[in-house]
Amino acid sequence: MLRRLASLPVVLFCVVTITFFLIRLSPGGPFDSERKLPPAIEKQLLAKYKLDGPILGQYTGYLKDLIHGDLRLSTKYRNRSVNEILAQTLPVTLTLGATALLIAVTTGVWLGAFAAARLGTLVEGGALALTLLAISLPSFVLGPLLILIFAIKLSWLPVGGWGSPMQLILPAVTLAIPYAAVIARLLHDSLREILVEDFVRTARAKGLSERAVVYRHALRVAILPVISYLGPLAANLLTGSIVVETIFHIPGAGGFFVNSILNRDGFLLGGVVIVYCVLLVIFNLLVDLSYRLLDRRIRES
Amino acid sequence: MILSLPRTARLPAMILCGMIIAVLIGPFLFPHSFAVPGTETYAAPSATHICGTDLNGRDLLLLILEGGRISLLVGICGAGISLIIGTSYGLIAGSSSQGIDNSMMRFVDILYSVPRLIFILIFINAFNERLQLAASNHGWEWLVGSSRLVILILSLGIIEWLTMARIVRGQTLTLRERSYVAAARVLGEGYWTILWRHLLPNLAGIILVYLTLAIPSVIIDEAFLSFLGLGVQAPQSSWGSLLAEGASSINPLKGAWWMILFPSLALLTTLLALYSIGDALRRSISAKNQ
Numbered sequence: 001m002l003r004r005l006a007s008l009p010v011v012l013f014c015v016v017t018i019t020f021f022l023i024r025l026s027p028g029g030p031f032d033s034e035r036k037l038p039p040a041i042e043k044q045l046l047a048k049y050k051l052d053g054p055i056l057g058q059y060t061g062y063l064k065d066l067i068h069g070d071l072r073l074s075t076k077y078r079n080r081s082v083n084e085i086l087a088q089t090l091p092v093t094l095t096l097g098a099t100a101l102l103i104a105v106t107t108g109v110w111l112g113a114f115a116a117a118r119l120g121t122l123v124e125g126g127a128l129a130l131t132l133l134a135i136s137l138p139s140f141v142l143g144p145l146l147i148l149i150f151a152i153k154l155s156w157l158p159v160g161g162w163g164s165p166m167q168l169i170l171p172a173v174t175l176a177i178p179y180a181a182v183i184a185r186l187l188h189d190s191l192r193e194i195l196v197e198d199f200v201r202t203a204r205a206k207g208l209s210e211r212a213v214v215y216r217h218a219l220r221v222a223i224l225p226v227i228s229y230l231g232p233l234a235a236n237l238l239t240g241s242i243v244v245e246t247i248f249h250i251p252g253a254g255g256f257f258v259n260s261i262l263n264r265d266g267f268l269l270g271g272v273v274i275v276y277c278v279l280l281v282i283f284n285l286l287v288d289l290s291y292r293l294l295d296r297r298i299r300e301s
Numbered sequence: 302m303i304l305s306l307p308r309t310a311r312l313p314a315m316i317l318c319g320m321i322i323a324v325l326i327g328p329f330l331f332p333h334s335f336a337v338p339g340t341e342t343y344a345a346p347s348a349t350h351i352c353g354t355d356l357n358g359r360d361l362l363l364l365i366l367e368g369g370r371i372s373l374l375v376g377i378c379g380a381g382i383s384l385i386i387g388t389s390y391g392l393i394a395g396s397s398s399q400g401i402d403n404s405m406m407r408f409v410d411i412l413y414s415v416p417r418l419i420f421i422l423i424f425i426n427a428f429n430e431r432l433q434l435a436a437s438n439h440g441w442e443w444l445v446g447s448s449r450l451v452i453l454i455l456s457l458g459i460i461e462w463l464t465m466a467r468i469v470r471g472q473t474l475t476l477r478e479r480s481y482v483a484a485a486r487v488l489g490e491g492y493w494t495i496l497w498r499h500l501l502p503n504l505a506g507i508i509l510v511y512l513t514l515a516i517p518s519v520i521i522d523e524a525f526l527s528f529l530g531l532g533v534q535a536p537q538s539s540w541g542s543l544l545a546e547g548a549s550s551i552n553p554l555k556g557a558w559w560m561i562l563f564p565s566l567a568l569l570t571t572l573l574a575l576y577s578i579g580d581a582l583r584r585s586i587s588a589k590n591q
Binding site for chain 2: 246
């Protein structure tokens with residue numbers, strides 16, 4: 001565990017370095033697309049945004065600023081710092097992501113256990129077919145279709161926007177459904193392996209119903225693969241939220257991310273990527289920790 | 302034949318073949334006027350335009366078939382690259398000492414938990430212009446027009462190999478204990494010969510299964526990038542960019558529902574067919590191993 005904690009700064013350092021050089025070594029600067037600036041003004045601009053001097057000096061300067069928690073200024077949204085933009089947009093993205101995570105895990109666990117408790121029946125086959133269908137529905141397919149059905153034809157839910165709980169439903173469901181299916185399949189497969197083990201046979205022999213066996217005894221052990229999937233899941237949800245925010249016109253960090261690529265807004269781009277990675281690394285550490293605790297408790301009992 | 306197709310995979314396999322044939326031959330069957338911008342903008346589906354027309358009055362079915370070429374091409378080539386990387390990585394990890402194996406798999410774990418697609422996005426947009434410049438300097442005409450496609454295929458192959466590496470490594474760990482591998486080692490065959498001649502052929506089945514599962518993942522990634530306008534660019538289009546157009550054309554005032562429905566159906570059918578085939582193969586292989 002301590003070794004993992006020690007690898008955290010190494011991973012973050014790699015992320016920062018790769019991001020910085022990917023952005024700075026791409027051709028064209030942030031002020032190229034506008035009409036030609038007089039050299040003096042351009043020089044002043046470059047100095048203001050700390051984009052002058054040799055590249056290595058820029059890199060160490062950036063690292064120093066990052067350590068002090070300064071993500072620098074956005075070159076497109078003048079006079080706004082990246083910290084400021086992220087402070088406004090990140091809560092939106094995180095709310096969306098956390099809701100989707102909750103939906104994906106609860107639906108996925110329920111469906112996976114539901115299917116595994118009915119081993120070899122038509123219901124199990126149907127549930128598995130349903131998960132295949134859901135995995136084949138990425139958010140950019142599902143989102144517009146759900147808008148078409150629930151917002152435009154039926155008018156039950158708003159088309160997009162942000163602020164009310166009703167506006168959260170469609171985007172969160174859109175983001176969650178494919179991953180709920182992945183979790184359901186993971187749990188189903190791991191339950192199937194566990195349902196033939198000795199302690200499950202003992203539970204059955206005690207005369208417990210099949211459902212009690214699955215939900216009370218086997219599920220505790222079978223949940224472990226799902227827990228270790230939570231880390232990759234969080235990464236996928238953060239990536240996926242970029243598209244979902246675009247579809248539903250949600251003012252989150254995803255929209256700024258896409259625009260910052262198009263505008264060559266290096267520090268905003270770097271800021272989003274670095275903050276995402278910090279969040280994910282911390283989340284993974286927590287997941288790792290809870291996995292170990294659960295695993296040990298299961299082995300002891 | 303390494304694998305015979307299980308019965309549950311037959312229908313999806315036929316659908317997939319049908320889709321590939323339609324995408325390859327279909328576009329030649331349309332009159333020229335369907336492909337160029339016309340006056341019938343956003344025409345609803347009718348007998349002449351089965352799937353309706355888009356903003357510029359082009360036939361949507363033709364656009365879907367042409368987009369399918371790009372989507373499938375990127376999917377198959379990208380998955381092929383991921384297969385090469387993933388198999389080599391998994392083989393080397395699984396057949397090396399425990400220390401090397403551990404650190405190699407730890408690296409895979411870390412890659413799993415970072416948003417890889419985001420880095421690839423930056424990478425594509427950073428290096429596309431450089432590649433184009435290099436291509437025109439060297440006079441490689443074919444690369445100038447499709448540099449973005451090439452870089453897209455390469456970079457998606459670079460991020461989708463993780464699952465393949467894990468599976469191959471797991472299989473290698475069990476295979477290396479088999480007696481024929483021990484026999485080869487006793488006979489003095491080298492490390493690479495054992496990998497190539499003894500381990501790889503026995504992994505072919507499982508590699509093929511995960512190839513069918515990697516193709517839809519790459520197709521989804523490509524569509525994701527193109528949906529954001531950061532993947533395939535005009536005049537080329539893929540299912541992802543068609544969906545982006547569709548998503549921007551629906552609102553309560555002008556309900557061009559066909560712009561969403563038909564590209565979605567094309568993508569959904571293909572993904573579902575590929576996932577079903579891969580899933581059926583995976584189950585039949587694990588049943589055989591037991």
